[in-house]
Amino acid sequence: MTPEEMKKALDDKFKEVNANYEHAVAHNASKEELAKAVDAIKAQGEALEDFIESQKQKVVKGMMIQFKEFLGENEAELERIKSMKSGEISFVPKVVGALTTGSGSDIDTPTLDVSTNLGSFNLRNDNALLSLMTVSSTNRPSYNYTELSPKDGGYGFVLEAGTKPQIDFKWENRYTTPKKAAAHERLTEESVTDYPRLMSVAKEYLLKQHDLFKVSNCFFADGLGDNPTGATTYGRTFVAGGMADFFAAGTSNFMDVVNAIITDIYTTQNYTDEASYEANIVLINPVDFFKYLVGAKDGNGLPLYPQAGLFNQVRIGGVLIKPWIKMPAGKIFVADMSKYNVVNYVPFTIRIGWINDQFITNQFSMVGESRFFQYVKNLDQGAFVYDDIATVQAAITAA
DSSP, rough: OOOHHHHHHHHHHHHHHHHHHHHHHTTTOHHHHHHHHHHHHHHHHHHHHHHHHHHHHHHHHHHHHHHHHHHHHHHHHHHHHHTTOOOOOOOOOOOOOOOOOOOOOOSSSOSSSSTOOOOOOOOOOOOHHTSSSSEEEEEOSSSEEEEEEEEEEEEOOTTOOOOOEEEEEEEEEEEEEEEEEEEEEEEEHHHHHHHHHHHHHHHHHHHHHHHHHHHHHHHHHHTTTTTOBOOHHHOBBOOOGGGGBBBBBTTTOOHHHHHHHHHHHHOOOOSSSOOOOOEEEEEHHHHIIIIIIIIIIIITTTBOHHHHHHOOOEOOOOOEEEETTTOOTTTTEEEEEEGGGGEEEEEEEEEEETTTTGGGTTTEEEEEEEEEEEEOOOGGGEEEEEHHHHHHHHHOOOO
16 A cells, blocks of 8 residues: 555545544434544544654655765765866655555564454343233332231121121231342453443443343242242142042143143132132243144144244243243243232442542443342232142143
8 A cells, every 4th residue: 555545544534533423423422432432533633643744754764865875976976066166966866665565564463352343242131021020110218018808707698677797808018128130340441442342242241131130030039138039939839629630641731731730820719709810921941842832743743833833932822831941941830920029129220430449450340230129929929830840740640
């Protein structure tokens, strides 16, 4: 590339970073993004000035060396002109050689991995499972809920002027404390400057990992200490009741297992005339989903549930049957997830700051966290069943 071509390339780059800055301003970019755009303009402007100055220096240096050599080669002629007090001699400088890719070489290994091109994380999105729950929000640091249940008495038929029977109910107030989901990253100022998009990728990673962690623990956390109580922890084992040994040996299948658990949930009551719980989700391991649904065939060898293979889920009678990699093989979880309450208190936020000696070591920390309440009313815990597929099938099938 000739010096003229290099200058044109630098000019074009300078116009490009200016256009990027104008685009950022027009689209209300963040303060941090605007600062980066300004720094890019400064850096490109300085690069252009340095190039022009370096070319001037190269030209001057080349000409001076050639002139010095010219004087040495023509020393006798210059002495003659001096003595004769007349005459002239012409100095025509040679053109400085063009700069090409062969003009330079790498002496040391580059300090940066110039091939780095940061994209996005290929992380799973489980937030659809959170939408099955009852999600609300509050601005209070403590949260209470009330459970109502019948107490004594009931309606009756009475004679004229007879005494009416008394009816009564009770309520219980319960309290829950917020749970905090948090993590932090440490970065250097050099890294976020040298690697484009590193800051945005770090923020994206904090957010996606937070969401995965929150959903996972709303299903599987053990409820000990500061941990929330997951839906599977609330889950009870299947109760066959009148469905015990209903199917003859070898005649039950996976859908019989699902329907038996749904029936168990529907018929479980805390008191007479309580509204029935209606399951809205069935979760199983992806391999079990393949074995029992995707791979299930009818007598003609055709898929029993073609939608399972097409959409990777099956909806039967309003109940969603879905594979989830978090579910252990052989397990089944069935529930009315509307009875699982998530109350968001402090929404997910990212904060940046310095701890210990990070300020003087050019490091900083980025914290992502949220706080939320979760609870299932005591009377609603019967709406959750977590058991082994084989155990349920054995309970409803005669030996």
